[in-house]
Amino acid sequence: MREKLLSQNYCIFTGNLSAYSNKAQHFAFGFQSPSQMMLMRISQSFCLDAIHNISACNIEILYSFITRHSDTGKGSPVAYMITNDHSHNLDSKVKLDASYTSEQLGKYKYELKANLKNILIESDENEFLRKIQEFRLCIQSQQQFLAYFKRKWIGTEELLRRWGRPYVANDHQRYLTNNYMESWHNQLKTIYFGHTCIRRLDCLVFILTNDVEFFYNEEVERIYIQNGQMDDMLPFIIINPFNEIGNSMEDFNGKWTVKSFTDETQWYQVNVPNNLIQNCTCLNFASRQILCKHAHLLKRFIGLDFAYTVQRENNHLQLQRSLASEHEVAVVNEEVENETNTVVVNSRNNSVWLQRIIAQNTTLHYQREDLEQLIDVPGIDEAELQVISDLLGEAMNCIDTLRNANSFHFRNLNTQR
Structure with missing residues (x-):
């Protein structure tokens, strides 16, 4: 070895x-x-x-x-x-005569160590020197140990500066622990x-x-080689409405700019009105009308909620209040029961229309590829495209209206188990 x-x-x-x-x-x-x-x-x-x-x-x-x-x-x-x-x-011990009892020896040893400890932890120079003088007076009877203490610890100023706490520089204060x-x-x-x-x-x-x-x-x-832990990247890919990197602002409302995850040159705008994240200008949100990863990234950065989440929360609260008021009325008769049965039959008949709407929506999903190819086709009438866009927007609004009117059949994201 x-x-x-x-x-x-x-x-x-x-x-x-x-x-x-x-x-x-x-x-x-x-x-x-x-x-x-x-x-x-x-x-x-x-x-x-x-x-x-x-x-x-x-x-x-x-x-x-x-x-x-x-x-x-x-x-x-x-x-x-x-x-x-x-x-x-x-090499030089403290020696006491045989007249001391074991209890007195233990007390003497404890006091001796306590005095030394007080010297070691003292940071004021004058108090430090005073405690050393007091300790020397306490051990006057121990001439052999006193000579050792002077020779090894307090004989010169250089010896004192080696171990005295008052002489420890600020850069070396960590060594005191x-x-x-x-x-x-x-x-x-x-x-x-x-x-x-x-x-x-x-x-x-x-x-x-x-x-x-x-x-x-x-x-x-x-x-x-500066190969350390990566810094937080969020502040460098998000720009607040004042065109500043970071979120050092009290009002979060406005248009935030979020960098693309795949294209270094592409940036998208996320709209935040009333302290709620509403929409994004990326193609994913435009085609699916569902909040995209850019909106979720901004939510993580500034800690705001999505607009549709708050809307669902409000609808859920309104539903709970309406149900509570309905339970207060306990009058049930045959006419109301017959009317309820009629409504149930009509709702079952409407399921045929729901199936047709679902089938049409599925067809629209597969027609997305056709629409993407039409982007490269020149000369398409913009008026026809506007009519299609208005019809689709009206259809989506109608679906949202039906969903909000029957929101108690939908699970809230925050209460789902």
Whole structure:
């Protein structure tokens, strides 16, 4: 494993565990890829993440050095170290005499950690320095630990600026949280490990040096070539009545312009009176008199209803009111019953005419091809075409009148189950 990584220009480093541990089975193995080394050189702030139980043995720990990538804006690992050494003791400990009870020891330890935590989270510089001085006075009796605290943490201004919150620049405020670490931890165990336990450490190294490395490099490459998620196309194919792209207007009434889905040069106008989408100038609406995809697209964009939907809603409400008023009258006699039977017989006789109308409408549907061919025929009398158009329009109006008069037999689109 070490030889293969070295052949790929990886930086390999091992810890000298024998200097402070007598256990021969302890090991530490760290590595960096060339791209990680380049990113680490230009970074100033880092997060350290420790992931436990990464293998079937449940004793190895994976330490990850994480920084924010300037291109992706996300946390990116820049170094790894795998070890089975769990020791975390300081070289200088706090020592108390045997006169302390276990309860007093616990209280002393709690107060000590609370004071250190208050120092770490303090963002005001004066208050930060004051709390450090108070902490030094609290541990005056611990000369060995106090010397360690001065040497490693507060000895110079440079040491204070390394970890003090008041000295953290605005660009590095994100590092004060664990967002980068938790995101990396979650991705590693869910995406790359697939919620499974890694049984061999060489498998872990393979995942880190191949899968993870490939993903982060591809993410940077994707940003460089601007191959990202597509933006919303609706604002660029719809023009409002003021000839502006977008819907930043309070009054939606007027003629909206919608771009064709197939022809880049073709635009259609959708009429919107009284905040209701009524019709479109495309051939589909002209031939079928049914709201087309351009009208549906505009509905999705501005959130208005169709005119025929509101009309059906009103007809349905009027029908419900009329039925309610009819139920209030409970007078039924034989004359009314006979008249009702007569009406039913007449309605059955009218079904013959309905069949003829349906057959004629079907014939008109098949004659559409003939009409489309007539477009290329010159010299057709416009007066005859106008008469045909008027007759067809009158027929459609009559059908709409019959439908509205008997709307209770039609299901409402909003109440259909």
